[in-house]
Amino acid sequence: MKPEKPGTGSPELDALLGGGLERRVITQIYGEPASGKSTLCLMAAVECLKAGKSVVFIDTEGFSVDRFSQIAGEQAEELAEHLYLFEPVDFEQQGLMIAESEGLLRAGREYPVDLIVMDSATALYRTEFEAGKEAVRKLSHYMVKLLGLAKKYDVPVLITNQIYMDIDRSRVMGLGGTALAHISKAIVRLEKTDSVRRAVLQKHRWRPEGLSFEFVLTEDGIKGV
Ligand SMILES: Nc1ncnc2c1ncn2[C@@H]1O[C@H](COP(=O)(O)OP(=O)(O)O)[C@@H](O)[C@H]1O
Ligand SMILES: [Mg+2]
16 A cells, blocks of 8 residues: 555645545545636645545536646646646536546556545536436445555545535535435535634544644635634
């Protein structure tokens, strides 16, 4: 097994997660729109690329080249060469692209893939959400497939998730229900207030839940305050 945990590009988030992104598991970041989920995904990707590795990046929400360039800085063009971007347009394609990405994970590359990002896991699912059980089943299947890749290739998986209002319990929940929560071994919730945002550890295998830090969004990513 590879020893070190890949960093997220944010020292605060690394500390919250106990040293970075754990290999062989799914780490989930969820929160409302504009809370900083995609920024964190790009930061983690850039960190991995800067370490001389490749990244599989599955984007269901519209990848922003401009935001990538801001976060990657001067080396953006060079780093982008090893960013393998998948942009599924529907929920079906999302599953196909997860499967397809395995070709890139296989050994023998000069710049081995050391991170899989899926931002977000549930944007396309959302359109089928109303369809009910079948969509839930499919989403679970995708997650199991991703987890399988994480284990087989000893890499971390970072996914983001959107929220919805659970009317019955009158509170905000992550999409994908308990299945998505269960399969994610680390979960970070992003909260957005007027000026600062807060990242809260909601689930972790060996760190207490409730740990948190405050941050602001800047040109080159998130910054702890
Ligand atoms: N260069 C920047 N400087 C400061 N804030 C920025 C910059 N670029 C984007 N943002 C802020 O980041 C937020 C969007 O963050 P993002 O990571 O895309 O959120 P999410 O993926 O959770 O929807 C917006 O509030 C936007 O104003
Ligand atoms: Mg986003």
